[in-house]
Amino acid sequence: MTTVPATPAARVDPLAPARLGPITLRNRIIKAATFEGLTPKGLVTDKLIEFHRRPAAGGVGMTTVAYCAVAPEGRTAPGQIYWRDEAMPGLRKLTDAVHAEGAAVSAQIGHAGPVAAAKYLGMSALAPSRGFRLTSQNFTTPATTADIARITRAHAEAARRAVEAGFDAVELHFGHNYLISSFLSPRVNKRKDDYGGSLENRARFAREAARAVRDAVGDKIAILAKLNMDDGVPGGFWLDEAIRVARWLEADGSLDALELTAGSSLLNPMYLFKGDAPIREFAAAMPQPTKLGVQLLGKHLLREYPYRDAYLLEDAKQIRAQVAMPLVLLGGVTNKAVMDQAMAEGFEFVAVARALLRDPDMVNKIRADERTRSLCNHCNKCMTAIYGGTHCVLKAA
Known part of the structure; x- marks a missing residue:
């Protein structure tokens, strides 16, 4: 039987607790995870703390630290944080700084x-099946x-460490063809065992990881998952399967909310972001051989999609319409009108990324004047800055 959430009886204020x-x-606005590029040694820096303190001071309800890998080989850059003893004091300092501004703080784990x-890590890139990556010119290792059992345990250990470090929530990364998302994708997952083939098998890793995290931390912190609705590639994970996975995750009772996303960092990264595809800037920021891959294949890999506000709303x-659990709407949340629209459609929270890079004080400005609109023009050049410190390139630091 389909579960349909109740129609809200009254207008929901996104600025209310x-x-x-x-x-x-303190409100329903979450600073979405955006890789900060501010941890050159894989440890928290003062710049990383300031990166999250600013939107906290600017009024968000919660900010999300990205990306905290559950294992050393699970990083997308050599300098990313992964959960280990050396990282804990800095993470506690970060959570304390955010809490001092009145906001909550989440750690994206995956x-x-x-x-x-x-x-660049000197390690194998794990995947459901062997495959060739065009941009980095190497094969993945099945x-x-x-490995699956180890990484499932690592998610649980990361969540336990997040509690120790003072985080209020963790966000499990089930999107963008990162490992668990790649298991969901029939385009990437060609396995013949219990983790491949049917959707039930392909979703097994996600469900086991979510259950392991819940069993590890109970109700000490909130648990969200970022779930792909659409990989944006032919033969990939798509909305019809995402609906079924969302219903299974809800039935499992492991999560407090789902944040809905799209696109594949592996096969079609711009599908999530919409707007301009700054190919030249991307190539300039990359080391070889990735630079050459972007130069040769950028127009095919970094496709442009028109931007519009609330561009993931229809999906x-x-x-x-199929689940009752809390949902977070991501994508093109740039003003109060979009936030109100999300609430009217039954979403409990909104997640904001680029608009807060442009103006970390956006929420406070909206509270003062509901006509406030982000000045982000979706040029996406902020994405090319991630390895030297993510920021809006159109404004002074």
């Missing part, structure tokens, strides 16, 4: 899998069942 699992946020910077509404 809201419950998210065991925690209460394993990059086929998207990992394997060549994950064994022992997300189809999942909203």
Whole structure:
């Protein structure tokens, strides 16, 4: 029987406090995870703390630290944080700084899998099946069942460490063809065992990881998952399967909310972002051989999609109609009108990324004047800055 969420009886104010699992946020606006590029040694820096303190001071309900890998080989860049003893003091300092501004803080946890910077890490890029990556010019290594079990345990350990470091929530990365998302994708997953073939098998890793995290932390923190609705490639994971996976995750009771996303960092990265595809800037920022891959294949890999506000809403509404659990709307949330629209459509939270890079004070400005609109023009050049410190290239630091 289809579960249909109740129609809200009254207007929901996105600027009012809201419950998210065991925690209460001061409003329904979440700073989405955007890789910061501010941890050159894989440890928290003062710049990373300031990166998250600013939107916290600017009024968001919660900011999300990205990307905290659950294993060393699960990083997309050599300098990314992964969960280990050395990282804990800095992470505690970061959470304290965000809390001092009145906001909550979440850690995005996951394993990059086929998207990992394997060549620069000196490690194998794990994937469901063997495959060739065009941009980095290397093959992925099929994950064994022992790898899957190890990485599932690593998610649980990362969540336990997040509690110790003072985080209010964790966000499990089930999107963009990172490892667990790649298992969901029939385009990438060609396995013949219990983790391949049918959708039930392809979703097994995601469900086991979510259950392991819930069993590890209980209700000490909120647990979200970022779930792809559409890989944006022929033969990939698509909305009809995403609806079924969302319903299974809801039935499992492991999550407090789903954040709905799209696109493949492996095969079609611009499908999520919409707007301009700054190919020249991307190539300039990349080391070899990735630079050459972007120069040769950029027009095919970095396709442009027209931008519009709330561009994931129509797909997300189809999942909203099938599950009752809290959902986070991502994509083109640039002003109060879009936030109100999301609430009217039954979404409990919105996630904002580029608009907050442009103006970390956006939420406070909206509170003061509801006509405020982000000045982000979706040029996407901020994406090319990630390895030297993510920022909006159109404004002074």
